[in-house]
Amino acid sequence: SDLLNILTGYLIFILLAVVHLSVLFFLSAQAHERTLQIERDTHVFNGTQYKMLYVPLMRVSIETTIHSFIADVNITWSFYNAANVSIEAVYCFPVEERAAVYSFVARINDREVTAHLKEKNEAQHEYGEALRQGHGAYLLELDEQSIDNLVINVGAIPPLTECTITILYVTELERIDGSTVKLAIPTTIAPRYNSKKHRITSPAGTTSKYVQQSPYTMKFCGHIKKKTETGERFISKVSSTSHPIEVDLFQQDAYVVTFSQENIHLDRDILIDIELIKKQINNLLVTERGTVMAVLATTGEDCPGTRNNSPINEFIFVLDCSDSMSGHSKIELAKQTIMLFLKSLPIGSYFNIIRFGSNYTTLFPETVAMYAEVNILQAKHLIVKMQADLGGAELRGPLQWLTERPPGQGHSRQIILLTDGEISDVLEVLNLCQSIGSSSRIYPFGFGSSPSRALIKGLARVTDGQYAFIPPNTKIDIRVKQQLFQILQKSLSNVQVRWNLSVGNAHITPIQSLTVYANGHFLVYGLINDTSLKFNLNSSVQLYTECDCYPSCEAKVDRIVNISENRSIAEVAAKIIILKLEYSKKTIMGTLQRRLLREKFLNIETNKAISELSLKHNILSSQTAFFGEEKRATGKNIDMVLCEVPIQIPKYDLFLTQAPSSRIGMGTDEKIKYSVYNSCAERKIFGHWALSLFFAVLSL
Structure with a gap:
């Protein structure tokens, strides 16, 4: 009898175990299937409920150190894979143009994996091969169409694993x-209109x-050096127009800036304003091994060669009335701007x-x-009635119209463009404007x-x-006065830089031409062939135009700062050279005529030059990418799932949930809102494991 009861108990235990194991595997398969469907959930709102989206990005940390008008920025992203399969995380993030x-x-x-800069096609190939072989792979690229997007x-982040x-x-x-100088750290990519597809597309x-709304947040810490190397105070005030901040004034060497609130989302750029002490804003020379930078302030007396623009000015206001301009009164600020100009x-x-x-x-x-x-x-009368109701942002149309209609004889044309800049074909627009630059300026x-x-x-460049x-809450009248003042100022175009060292015979190679305004400020860079060169206060920067035998402008150096420990x-100088090449590319039309294929050849040569400069200076460009590989002895990426991190839209860009598809190519049934995928299926699995254990004990 006792033996029969024991056997019956074991039989019940086995049956219960089989049943619950079956349920377990079924739910596990469901969770796996659900995870695999994440990348296919494009229509996230079905009219009654929101679908779930798994977001592997947990937090972002941004640190920066500011010295001599240059900011060193360190950004760390923390990813965590809470799913039951490996994931490939993809995230788009903005950076400054330069x-x-x-x-x-x-x-x-x-383990720490340091990526190496390679030619882009090579890096992409090695990334794919590493994943195919079951290893970890890490790739950083720059968008070729808009070079401010990473x-x-x-x-292959394994299950239950964190990666930074x-x-x-x-x-x-x-x-x-x-x-005043400003530190700008972009943190989010606004939805951008694609003129080829006539709708908003992903970056x-x-x-x-x-x-x-997204679950990930950011922290920020900035160190702003208080004094120059000679011990002079450099900063008078630090503030922010974008975020509430705290400024620690009591550190010995630097002001320390942090957010004064927790859980700050990446819904607007970080903007830090730094007011300089008046006596510190004159001509400054900053040197490091192999490079020199001059921060110059010019006056009419410094630049007797500058000349007034033509007395007959054309002012053409190009106003963005696309749907995206409706957010946070952007269209109203733009209308105020035109009114002030008029x-x-x-x-x-x-x-x-x-x-x-x-x-x-x-x-x-x-x-x-x-x-x-x-x-x-x-x-x-027109301005009062204007609204942000013209659909997508097709900027090339009005610019092309202006290109075909040059200014009148003896006229100087100034184009005042008012936009939120939410377009995807940035390089194509810049290429179109290369031809405008000979007769017009864009502000x-x-x-x-x-x-x-x-x-x-x-x-502008x-x-x-x-x-x-x-940005929001800006006093628009001040900015209009500043721009109009610049427009009407004396100026020199296509200026070449020459360095008057007054010591030795060292040669400094200038790396950019520029436009100089009297009573303006600008930065110039040069590459030094003699790294042992020492500067003194007799040095100056001379500016020449193409037809001048004598300098049109000369700025004498007031202060010299040496930061030889940095690069x-x-x-920055290398990036300026690369940008100059990026902007020199030509748009390739869909023609089959051989006479027009020269532009294609020139672009190939330009891309080659960009790649060579990028690799030489170890600076990311549109033609290169950083790649790192983590060897794994037993890695398998067969079940890896693609997981693209959603991008939080700017704080006030609410037009996405309101615009019909005829305007921006996004239907009202595709409202942009997600709930975070919270591994609820895995929790159900855990519950059934516990239930199985309970019944097993009860059976015994």
């Missing part, structure tokens, strides 16, 4: 006026989704207003009209929390104009 990325490191399972590829990715880059500070050819234009000027979105319209049928009262009233205003900095800065960013200036 940011020189020089390091890419992965850390996983107490793509981070983290291959760190990049290092250096970038210039922006000069706002004579006494860099990925299928990453845009979301209104009150201040010089007598005898000509003007026009072009609105653009999916199409474009002009206020006056002719290219420009006289700046007269009747025309001003007509313009104001772009970038509105919003995260405009394309490559577009706004690039348009290729046409010898000046840019201005207008940051050299890296």
Whole structure:
């Protein structure tokens, strides 16, 4: 009897175990299937509920050190795979246009993998091969169409494993006026309109989704050096227009800046304003091994060779009225900007207003009209009625129209572009504007929390104009006065730099030509062939135009700073050379005519030159990529799942959930909102394991 009861108990135990193991494997398969479907969940809202999306990115940490108008930036992303299969994480992240990325490191399972810069096709091939062979692979690329977008590829993160990715880059500070510089660290990529597909597309050819809220947050810590090497105080005030910050004033060597709140999302760029002590803003020479940088302030007395622009000015306002301009009163700020300009234009000027979105319209049928009262009233009437209701941002249309209609004889044309910069074909637009630069200058205003900095800065650079960013809560009248002041200032175009050292016979190679405005500020760089060279206060920077035998402008050096322990200036200088080549590319049309194939050949040669410079200076470019491999003895990536991290849209870009598909190519049933995939299937599996154990004990 006792033996029979024992046998019966064991039989019941076995049956229960089989049943619950079957349930376990079924749920495990469900979880696996669900995980595999993550990448196919493109229609996330089905009318009644939101689907789940697994987000492997947990947090972002940003640190920076600022010295001599250069910022060293360290960004670390922490990924965690909570799924039951290996994942390949892909994340798109923005950088400054002139940011020189020089390091890419992965850390996983107490191992550190330092990536090496390679030609892009080679790096992509090795990345795929490493994953195919079951190893870990890490790839960092730059988007070729918009060179302010990075793509981070983290291959085969095993289940229940954390992986951190760190990049290092250096970038210039922006000069706002004579006494203020700004650190800008982009943190999110605004949804960008693709003019070829006539809808918003994911950045860099990925299928990453845009979301209104994401689970990952960021921390920030900035160190701003207080004094120069000679012990002089350099900074008078530190503030931020983008985030609430705390500034530790009591550190000996630097001001330490941190966020004053927790759980800060990546929904707007980090902007830190640094006010300089007045006596420190004159001509500064900064040297390091092999490179020199001059921070110069020019006056009309310094530049007697500068000349006034033509007394007859054309002002053409190109206003972005696409749907994306509706967020956080961007369209209202743009309208205020035009109104302020119209009150201040010089007598005898000509003007026009072009609105653009999916199409474009002009206020006056002719290219420009006289700046007269009747025309001003007509313009104001139009401005009052304007809304952000013209669909997608087709910027090339109005720019092409202006290219085909050059300014009148003896006229100087100034194009005032007002946009949030949310377009994807940045390099194509810049290429189109290369031809405008010979007769016109573009003065772009970038509105919003995260405009394309490559577009706004690039348009100003290729046409010898000046840019201005207008983040939320900006006093627009101050920026308009600054831009109008620059437009009407004396200037020199296509200026070449010569260095008057007054010591030795060393040669310094200038790396850029530039436009110089009297009463302006600018940075110039040079490469030194003699690294032992010592500068003194008799040195100066001379500026020549192509037809001048004598210098048109000379700026004498007031202070010299040596930062020989770093390479940051050299890296920025190398990036400037690379950018110059990037902007020299030509758009290849779909023609079969042999006579037009020369541009294709020139682009191949340009890409080759970009790749060589990039590899020589170890600076990421559109033609290179960082690749690192982590060898795994028993690794298998057969069941690996692609997991593209969603991108949080800028804080005030709410138009995505409101616009019909006829406007931006995104239907109202595709609202951009996700719930975080929280491994609930795995928790169910754990519950059934516990239930099986309970019944087994009960059976015994």
